[in-house]
Amino acid sequence: xxxxxxxxxxxxxxxxxxxxxxxxxxxxxxxxxxxxxxxxxxxxxxxxxxxxxxxxxxxxxxxxxxxxxxxxxxxxxxxxxxxxxxxxxxxxxxxxxxxxxxxxxxxxxxxxxxxxxxxxxxxxxxxxxxxxxxxxxxxxxxxxxxxxxxxxxxxxxxxxxxxxxxxxxxxxxxxxxxxxxxxxxxxxxxxxxxxxxxxxxxxxxxxxxxxxxxxxxxxxxxxxxxxxxxxxxxxxxxxxxxxxxxxxxxxxxxxxxxxxxxxxxxxxxxxxxxxxxxxxxxxxxxxxxxxxxxxxxxxxxxxxxxxxxxxx
Numbered sequence: 007x008x009x010x011x012x013x014x015x016x017x018x019x020x021x022x023x024x025x026x027x028x029x030x031x032x033x034x035x036x037x038x039x040x041x042x043x044x045x046x047x048x049x050x051x052x053x054x055x056x057x058x059x060x061x062x063x064x065x066x067x068x069x070x071x072x073x074x075x076x077x078x079x080x081x082x083x084x085x086x087x088x089x090x091x092x093x094x095x096x097x098x099x100x101x102x103x104x105x106x107x108x109x110x111x112x113x114x115x116x117x118x119x120x121x122x123x124x125x126x127x128x129x130x131x132x133x134x135x136x137x138x139x140x141x142x143x144x145x146x147x148x149x150x151x152x153x154x155x156x157x158x159x160x161x162x163x164x165x166x167x168x169x170x171x172x173x174x175x176x177x178x179x180x181x182x183x184x185x186x187x188x189x190x191x192x193x194x195x196x197x198x199x200x201x202x203x204x205x206x207x208x209x210x211x212x213x214x215x216x217x218x219x220x221x222x223x224x225x226x227x228x229x230x231x232x233x234x235x236x237x238x239x240x241x242x243x244x245x246x247x248x249x250x251x252x253x254x255x256x257x258x259x260x261x262x263x264x265x266x267x268x269x270x271x272x273x274x275x276x277x278x279x280x281x282x283x284x285x286x287x288x289x290x291x292x293x294x295x296x297x298x299x300x301x302x303x304x305x306x307x308x309x310x311x312x313x314x315x316x317x318x
Contacts, residue, residue: 007317015051056210057163059159059162061216062162062218063218067222069223071223073211076099078095078255079256079257080093081096081142081187090124090127091298093123095102095207096142096185096188101179101182104179108177110169111209112166112168112210112212113168113208114166114208116207119201119236119258122192123190124191125167129191130190131188131189132186133149133174133187135176136177137184140185142186147186151174156216166227202260204259204260206255207257209255221251222251222252
């Protein structure tokens with residue numbers, strides 16, 4: 007008798023357990039796996055955002071930094087002697103001394119544009135040397151340094167190419183205003199008509215081993231210097247570094263793209279205000295965006311690195 011009661015109790019418990027399991031959501035029994043937050047190279051190639059690698063660290067330069075307001079600019083296009091379409095860019099900067107720290111210029115191309123460029127062509131690259139106060143089409147720019155590869159674990163992204171500013175002799179001093187040309191020869195049969203949208207080209211400047219990334223002066227604020235007159239002692243806890251204060255960008259327009267760059271030689275020769283770049287900060291308390299426009303001026307005694315502020 008007791009044996010029968012035990013068997014009934016066991017069966018009752020088993021049936022109850024079956025009922026409970028049947029009421030549970032199916033997902034609760036599914037095998038769980040950890041989320042994969044890594045970005046594969048194919049996904050990253052489709053992104054315009056350029057992350058910093060584990061090796062990169064932002065360095066907000068002092069106001070006395072020799073390289074002022076570096077930027078990359080779209081100039082136009084032309085057809086070379088081979089009948090190939092060439093996109094002309096320029097690296098523009100004001101230099102009052104040849105900094106020994108900043109040696110590399112890294113360029114990230116949007117995927118669609120990257121695939122159109124013939125990086126093996128001898129005419130694709132950055133021109134060597136410097137010509138003070140003259141423009142991209144100056145006759146002294148006549149030798150090209152081809153791009154070299156840089157791995158994503160070092161650069162932070164795929165589709166990144168490199169130029170060595172030291173080897174190219176692209177650095178100088180004595181209040182030099184530079185506009186160094188960069189040519190991108192498109193593959194055989196490709197033209198700007200093959201562009202998808204308006205692809206971006208981004209640039210960063212680093213030291214020799216990529217551990218430091220150039221960030222323009224004025225983006226950080228030292229706790230001991232509330233007026234922010236000097237960025238050489240920036241308090242890391244209050245460091246503000248907007249993306250476009252260390253990543254300089256231009257784009258290639260698919261329309262109205264100045265299709266004959268050889269005619270672009272009549273720039274306004276305005277030496278007083280020369281190189282410029284801009285960056286933005288969001289003011290959470292005020293609910294507005296501060297846009298900072300930084301310009302280099304000819305006279306070093308007259309505030310090179312002049313800054314204007316616009317509220318949006």
